[in-house]
Structure formats: structure tokens, C-alpha cells
Amino acid sequence: MTTASPVAGAPRAPASRVPVPDSRAPVFLRRIDSPLGRIELVSDGEAIVSLAIECDGALPFEDIPEQTAPVLDVAVTQLREYFAGTRTDFDVPVLLAGTAFQQTIWRELARMPFGTVTSYGALGHATGRPTAGRAVGGAVGANPVPIIVPCHRVLATSGRITGFSAGEGIATKAWLLDHEGIEHRL
Template structure:
């Protein structure tokens, strides 16, 4: 697998550039409260690498101390603005590690604007795999930075919610869709 250093999460998808892994192995980490429960944001000093929404009252980082840096603080501030309704997009650099197919799907997610949706089929067609719905769903579910790369904006072609892997699953996705004024079934 390769690491992908992406531009701010709201830019239109362009040809991604492969970045060298950061020299430091330290992880910057900051936990914050949100309407969805606690959220932890992690970064490597130059990009956000992981975002986790609390599930059933727990985070995988429970018991680990926060060690924020400027970038994790900026991401948490922007998340707060998103939840308050004063920001539509989180525009911090992210580093996404995955297969070429996953990275293509994640780039497709980045192109979905606030308040809009795409279907799994549309994402598959956009990446040249029109019949790869199951694989598209797997890539969407493997997104390491939900909210920043907005995987919650993907619905079935009839606007049904078919699942969500972050936070408490479908209830978390329903909250996010409602927050953005997105109609769903």
C-alpha cells in the first residue's frame, strides 16, 4: 500500500501525488466532544491521518493521552464550525493510505459538496468500475477520515441509507444527512 498526501479535503479531485512517509513516528492526537459523541483526530505533523467517531461510548484511543499539534487543533476547530453550521467543509490536509482503488473512491468522495449525495453506482462508474458496487461500498467504509472525506454523503440510488461504518452506524449517518439538509429514506 502507498501513502497519499492529499490537498485540503474540499479541493476538486486532481491526480494525487504520492508522498514520502513522514520521518517522525509520533502521532498527534486530539479528542473533542461533538453532537455525535467524542471524536478523536490524529495526524503525523503534516496531515490528518485518522478520524474516529465514538461508538457505543468508546474510542479505540481511550486511555491514551491527547498530544495535539497545530494541525489537529485546526481540524478540531473546523469540525466545531461544521457542527455549529458555520462551515460546510473541513479543509485540512489528509494522508490516506490504501489501495489505488480505495484512493480513487476517496477522491470521488472528496468531490461531493455539502448538502449533495452520490450513489455507490455513480462512484463506481466514475472510477471505471460500474458493476463494482460491493467493492465501492467496501472502499467507502474503509475511509480513515470520515467527515473530512465525506463518506456519509453516499446513498443507494433510491436515496436509501444502506449503512455507515463510523460512529454508531446508521444513526450517525442520519444525523449528518439531516444536519446537511439531505433527503434520505
């Protein structure tokens, strides 16, 4: 079962969707340049529902024209502040669709303070699934709003980066960790 619930920002009921001709096409979309490459933010008009970091020069909705919403403007401002080193947390509303287990993991990630790190095993323990390492890794990797929901702050117990599903993968994760002053191993 797939559900949608707020993970960060002000709690709210799921927004009704505005119909669009292509069901994969977002209703509201903004792109910004960043030190990681271009970032594409998608919103339902009330919350951020996805964030993609450019990979191999492409973004998921490259062919869709931008259409902004106030929540996207707030997210863009907060991301620019984060990259400039003046913001350490995000308070933009986020609405993530996923399984109950994924949402439990994403809520734990959203609580992690800037500059801190956890391990996949610690996330499993914190969510009552101490032996679910692969499932935890899958949930972390399925996070549709990286950076704002800081999945980059999860490392192997040894402090090693074991993967990253956003942008250019491990190089993107290493940049984010370095930006936050988090020690890690490749």
C-alpha cells in the same frame, strides 16, 4: 499494495513517521466533543490520518494521552464550525493510506460538495468501475477520515441508507445527512 497520498488539502509528499513504542499508537492525537459523541483525530504532524467517532462509549486510542499538533488544532476548529453550521467544506490536509482503488474512491468523495449525495453505482461509474458495487461499498466503508472525507454522502440509488462504519452506524449517518439537509430513507 498500500500507499499513502494526499486526498484533501495541499498536496505533499508522505511524511516520515516518528517512531513510537507501540506501533498502533498515534504520534499526535486530539479528542473533541460533538453532537455525535466524542471524536478522536490522529495526525502524523502534517496531515490528518484518521478520525474516529465514539462507538458504544469508546474510541480507538482511549488509553493514549492527547498530544496536539497545529494541523489537529485546525481540524478541531473546522469540525466545530461544521457542527455549528458555519462551515460547509474542509481544507485541512488529509493523508490516507489505502489501495489505489480506495484512494480513487476517496478522491471522488473529497470532491463532493456539502449537501449533495451520490450513490455507490454512480461512484463506480465515475471511477471507471461501473460493476464494482461491492468494492465501491468496501472502499467507502474503509474511509479512515469520515466527515472530512464525506463518505456519509453516499446512499443507495433509492436514497436509502444502507450502512455506515463510523460512530453508531446508520444513526450517525442519518444525523450527518440531516445536518446537511440531505433527504434520505432509512
